[in-house]
Amino acid sequence: MDEEILLKEGKMLPVMEHFYTIQGEGAHTGKAAYFIRLGGCDVGCHWCDVKESWDPKLHPLLDAEEVAIIAASFCKTIVLTGGEPLIWNLEILTNKLKELGCQIHIETSGAYAMSGILDWITLSPKKTGLPKPEIYTKAHELKMIIFNNNDFQFAEEQAAKTGENCKLYLQSEWSKREDMYPKITDYILANPQWNASVQTHKYLNIP
Protein backbone atom coordinates (compact mmCIF):
# COMPACT_ATOMS: atom_id res chain seq x y z
CA MET A 1 0.00 0.00 0.00
CA ASP A 2 1.28 3.46 -0.65
CA GLU A 3 2.37 5.80 2.10
CA GLU A 4 -0.52 8.21 1.68
CA ILE A 5 -3.11 5.49 2.37
CA LEU A 6 -1.17 4.09 5.36
CA LEU A 7 -1.01 7.60 6.85
CA LYS A 8 -4.68 8.29 6.15
CA GLU A 9 -5.67 5.09 7.92
CA GLY A 10 -3.25 5.82 10.76
CA LYS A 11 -1.41 2.50 10.31
CA MET A 12 1.83 4.44 9.98
CA LEU A 13 2.69 7.73 11.68
CA PRO A 14 5.67 10.12 11.37
CA VAL A 15 7.37 9.74 14.74
CA MET A 16 9.97 12.36 15.62
CA GLU A 17 10.88 10.74 18.92
CA HIS A 18 9.44 8.63 21.71
CA PHE A 19 10.80 8.65 25.23
CA TYR A 20 10.05 7.87 28.85
CA THR A 21 10.11 10.90 31.15
CA ILE A 22 8.12 12.88 33.70
CA GLN A 23 5.23 15.05 32.53
CA GLY A 24 6.59 18.55 33.07
CA GLU A 25 3.50 20.70 32.55
CA GLY A 26 -0.10 21.13 33.63
CA ALA A 27 -2.32 19.08 35.91
CA HIS A 28 -0.25 15.89 35.59
CA THR A 29 3.09 17.55 36.35
CA GLY A 30 5.38 15.09 38.10
CA LYS A 31 3.78 11.94 36.68
CA ALA A 32 5.87 9.36 34.84
CA ALA A 33 4.70 9.15 31.25
CA TYR A 34 5.81 7.77 27.91
CA PHE A 35 5.83 10.51 25.26
CA ILE A 36 5.20 9.90 21.57
CA ARG A 37 6.07 13.01 19.54
CA LEU A 38 4.57 13.02 16.05
CA GLY A 39 6.10 15.16 13.30
CA GLY A 40 4.15 17.81 11.39
CA CYS A 41 2.75 21.19 12.39
CA ASP A 42 1.72 24.24 10.37
CA VAL A 43 0.37 26.41 13.21
CA GLY A 44 3.61 28.41 13.18
CA CYS A 45 4.15 29.67 16.76
CA HIS A 46 7.29 31.85 16.44
CA TRP A 47 8.42 30.77 19.94
CA CYS A 48 7.75 27.04 19.48
CA ASP A 49 10.29 25.00 21.44
CA VAL A 50 10.20 22.08 19.00
CA LYS A 51 10.42 23.62 15.52
CA GLU A 52 12.36 20.54 14.35
CA SER A 53 9.04 18.73 14.48
CA TRP A 54 7.30 20.92 11.91
CA ASP A 55 8.25 19.16 8.65
CA PRO A 56 6.68 15.70 8.76
CA LYS A 57 8.94 14.45 5.95
CA LEU A 58 11.96 14.68 8.23
CA HIS A 59 10.60 11.99 10.55
CA PRO A 60 10.43 8.25 9.93
CA LEU A 61 7.07 6.61 9.31
CA LEU A 62 6.64 3.98 12.01
CA ASP A 63 4.01 1.30 12.45
CA ALA A 64 1.47 2.72 14.93
CA GLU A 65 0.83 -0.60 16.69
CA GLU A 66 4.55 -1.28 17.11
CA VAL A 67 5.06 2.13 18.71
CA ALA A 68 2.10 1.46 21.02
CA ILE A 69 3.63 -1.84 22.16
CA ILE A 70 6.97 -0.19 22.95
CA ALA A 71 5.28 2.70 24.80
CA ALA A 72 3.04 0.45 26.92
CA SER A 73 6.03 -1.68 27.91
CA PHE A 74 7.45 1.34 29.78
CA CYS A 75 4.39 2.89 31.38
CA LYS A 76 0.60 3.00 31.22
CA THR A 77 0.39 6.79 30.99
CA ILE A 78 1.04 7.88 27.43
CA VAL A 79 1.34 11.48 26.20
CA LEU A 80 0.75 12.09 22.50
CA THR A 81 2.37 15.33 21.40
CA GLY A 82 4.22 16.85 18.47
CA GLY A 83 4.25 18.76 16.29
CA GLU A 84 0.49 18.78 16.11
CA PRO A 85 -0.65 15.21 16.83
CA LEU A 86 -4.24 15.77 15.63
CA ILE A 87 -3.01 16.27 12.06
CA TRP A 88 -2.89 12.48 11.99
CA ASN A 89 -5.47 9.71 12.32
CA LEU A 90 -4.87 8.45 15.86
CA GLU A 91 -7.38 5.57 15.77
CA ILE A 92 -5.03 2.63 15.31
CA LEU A 93 -2.43 3.98 17.73
CA THR A 94 -4.94 4.73 20.49
CA ASN A 95 -6.95 1.51 19.99
CA LYS A 96 -3.77 -0.49 20.52
CA LEU A 97 -2.76 1.60 23.56
CA LYS A 98 -6.21 1.01 25.10
CA GLU A 99 -5.96 -2.72 24.40
CA LEU A 100 -2.68 -2.59 26.36
CA GLY A 101 -4.35 -0.87 29.33
CA CYS A 102 -3.02 2.67 28.84
CA GLN A 103 -4.41 6.05 29.78
CA ILE A 104 -3.92 8.32 26.78
CA HIS A 105 -3.15 12.00 27.19
CA ILE A 106 -2.78 14.46 24.32
CA GLU A 107 -1.09 17.85 24.00
CA THR A 108 -2.81 19.74 21.19
CA SER A 109 -3.47 23.17 19.74
CA GLY A 110 -6.88 21.81 18.67
CA ALA A 111 -6.41 23.18 15.16
CA TYR A 112 -7.28 19.84 13.54
CA ALA A 113 -10.24 17.45 13.89
CA MET A 114 -10.13 15.02 16.79
CA SER A 115 -9.48 11.32 16.26
CA GLY A 116 -8.87 8.26 18.41
CA ILE A 117 -9.56 7.53 22.07
CA LEU A 118 -8.28 10.32 24.32
CA ASP A 119 -8.58 10.15 28.12
CA TRP A 120 -6.99 13.52 28.94
CA ILE A 121 -7.00 16.46 26.54
CA THR A 122 -4.64 19.37 27.12
CA LEU A 123 -5.78 22.16 24.84
CA SER A 124 -3.27 24.94 24.13
CA PRO A 125 -4.94 27.35 21.67
CA LYS A 126 -2.91 29.51 19.34
CA LYS A 127 -4.01 32.74 17.60
CA THR A 128 -2.40 31.56 14.36
CA GLY A 129 -4.55 28.40 14.20
CA LEU A 130 -7.57 28.54 16.46
CA PRO A 131 -9.06 25.31 17.83
CA LYS A 132 -11.93 23.58 16.07
CA PRO A 133 -15.11 24.48 18.00
CA GLU A 134 -15.88 20.90 19.09
CA ILE A 135 -12.73 20.45 21.21
CA TYR A 136 -13.38 23.23 23.76
CA THR A 137 -15.98 21.36 25.81
CA LYS A 138 -13.98 18.11 25.56
CA ALA A 139 -10.75 19.60 26.96
CA HIS A 140 -9.76 18.57 30.50
CA GLU A 141 -7.26 21.39 30.83
CA LEU A 142 -6.65 24.62 28.96
CA LYS A 143 -3.00 25.66 28.92
CA MET A 144 -2.48 29.18 27.65
CA ILE A 145 1.05 30.33 26.79
CA ILE A 146 1.80 33.87 27.95
CA PHE A 147 4.36 35.59 25.70
CA ASN A 148 3.16 39.17 26.15
CA ASN A 149 0.58 41.21 28.08
CA ASN A 150 -2.11 40.78 25.39
CA ASP A 151 -2.06 37.03 25.95
CA PHE A 152 -4.02 37.35 29.22
CA GLN A 153 -6.97 38.72 27.24
CA PHE A 154 -6.66 35.91 24.69
CA ALA A 155 -6.51 33.40 27.57
CA GLU A 156 -9.83 34.71 28.96
CA GLU A 157 -11.48 34.57 25.53
CA GLN A 158 -10.41 30.95 25.13
CA ALA A 159 -11.38 30.00 28.70
CA ALA A 160 -14.90 31.32 28.08
CA LYS A 161 -15.37 28.60 25.47
CA THR A 162 -14.36 25.66 27.69
CA GLY A 163 -16.59 23.46 29.84
CA GLU A 164 -17.10 24.19 33.53
CA ASN A 165 -14.80 21.40 34.76
CA CYS A 166 -11.91 22.37 32.53
CA LYS A 167 -8.82 23.26 34.59
CA LEU A 168 -7.26 26.56 33.57
CA TYR A 169 -3.47 27.07 33.34
CA LEU A 170 -1.22 29.99 32.47
CA GLN A 171 2.29 29.00 31.38
CA SER A 172 4.97 31.53 30.49
CA GLU A 173 6.68 31.21 27.15
CA TRP A 174 10.07 29.86 28.24
CA SER A 175 12.29 32.75 27.06
CA LYS A 176 9.94 35.26 28.74
CA ARG A 177 9.73 33.47 32.08
CA GLU A 178 11.56 36.11 34.13
CA ASP A 179 9.23 38.86 32.91
CA MET A 180 6.04 36.87 32.74
CA TYR A 181 5.91 34.71 35.89
CA PRO A 182 5.62 37.78 38.16
CA LYS A 183 2.71 38.98 35.98
CA ILE A 184 1.18 35.51 35.89
CA THR A 185 1.42 35.36 39.68
CA ASP A 186 -0.37 38.69 40.14
CA TYR A 187 -2.99 37.62 37.63
CA ILE A 188 -3.70 34.31 39.36
CA LEU A 189 -3.92 35.94 42.79
CA ALA A 190 -6.56 38.30 41.38
CA ASN A 191 -8.24 35.59 39.28
CA PRO A 192 -7.91 32.36 41.25
CA GLN A 193 -9.81 30.25 38.74
CA TRP A 194 -6.43 30.17 36.93
CA ASN A 195 -3.46 28.00 37.96
CA ALA A 196 0.24 28.32 37.17
CA SER A 197 1.95 25.81 34.91
CA VAL A 198 5.74 25.77 34.66
CA GLN A 199 7.86 23.73 32.23
CA THR A 200 9.41 21.85 35.13
CA HIS A 201 11.27 19.37 32.88
CA LYS A 202 13.45 22.25 31.67
CA TYR A 203 14.57 22.88 35.27
CA LEU A 204 15.08 19.16 35.88
CA ASN A 205 17.13 18.81 32.64
CA ILE A 206 15.06 15.87 31.49
CA PRO A 207 13.42 15.46 28.05
Ligand SMILES: C[S@@+](CC[C@H](N)C(=O)[O-])C[C@H]1O[C@@H](n2cnc3c(N)ncnc32)[C@H](O)[C@@H]1O
Ligand atom coordinates in the same frame (compact mmCIF):
# COMPACT_ATOMS: atom_id res chain seq x y z
C1 LIG B 1 5.39 21.67 21.49
S1 LIG B 1 3.66 21.71 21.80
C2 LIG B 1 3.09 20.27 20.90
C3 LIG B 1 1.59 20.05 20.97
C4 LIG B 1 0.70 21.03 20.21
N1 LIG B 1 1.24 21.42 18.96
C5 LIG B 1 0.42 22.25 21.07
O1 LIG B 1 0.94 23.31 20.76
O2 LIG B 1 -0.32 22.10 22.05
C6 LIG B 1 3.52 21.16 23.51
C7 LIG B 1 3.21 22.24 24.53
O3 LIG B 1 4.33 23.10 24.64
C8 LIG B 1 3.89 24.43 24.67
N2 LIG B 1 5.03 25.25 24.24
C9 LIG B 1 5.65 25.20 23.04
N3 LIG B 1 6.69 26.05 22.98
C10 LIG B 1 6.74 26.66 24.19
C11 LIG B 1 7.59 27.66 24.77
N4 LIG B 1 8.58 28.22 24.06
N5 LIG B 1 7.36 28.04 26.04
C12 LIG B 1 6.33 27.49 26.75
N6 LIG B 1 5.50 26.55 26.27
C13 LIG B 1 5.69 26.14 25.00
C14 LIG B 1 2.69 24.42 23.75
O4 LIG B 1 1.83 25.52 23.91
C15 LIG B 1 2.03 23.13 24.14
O5 LIG B 1 1.22 23.34 25.28
Ligand SMILES: Nc1nc2[nH]cc(C(=O)O)c2c(=O)[nH]1
Ligand atom coordinates in the same frame (compact mmCIF):
# COMPACT_ATOMS: atom_id res chain seq x y z
N1 LIG C 1 8.78 16.37 30.29
C1 LIG C 1 8.04 16.91 29.33
N2 LIG C 1 6.78 17.30 29.61
C2 LIG C 1 6.05 17.82 28.60
N3 LIG C 1 4.76 18.20 28.63
C3 LIG C 1 4.40 18.59 27.40
C4 LIG C 1 5.48 18.46 26.54
C5 LIG C 1 5.38 18.61 25.07
O1 LIG C 1 6.37 18.95 24.41
O2 LIG C 1 4.29 18.37 24.57
C6 LIG C 1 6.56 17.99 27.30
C7 LIG C 1 7.91 17.63 27.04
O3 LIG C 1 8.49 17.82 25.95
N4 LIG C 1 8.60 17.09 28.10
Ligand code: SF4
Ligand atom coordinates in the same frame (compact mmCIF):
# COMPACT_ATOMS: atom_id res chain seq x y z
S1 SF4 D 1 1.10 24.43 17.63
FE1 SF4 D 1 2.50 23.40 19.05
S2 SF4 D 1 4.05 22.32 17.77
FE2 SF4 D 1 2.89 23.73 16.46
S3 SF4 D 1 4.21 25.54 16.39
FE3 SF4 D 1 2.73 25.89 18.06
S4 SF4 D 1 3.70 25.09 19.92
FE4 SF4 D 1 4.88 24.31 18.17
Ligand SMILES: [Mg+2]
Ligand atom coordinates in the same frame (compact mmCIF):
# COMPACT_ATOMS: atom_id res chain seq x y z
MG1 LIG E 1 7.92 20.19 25.10
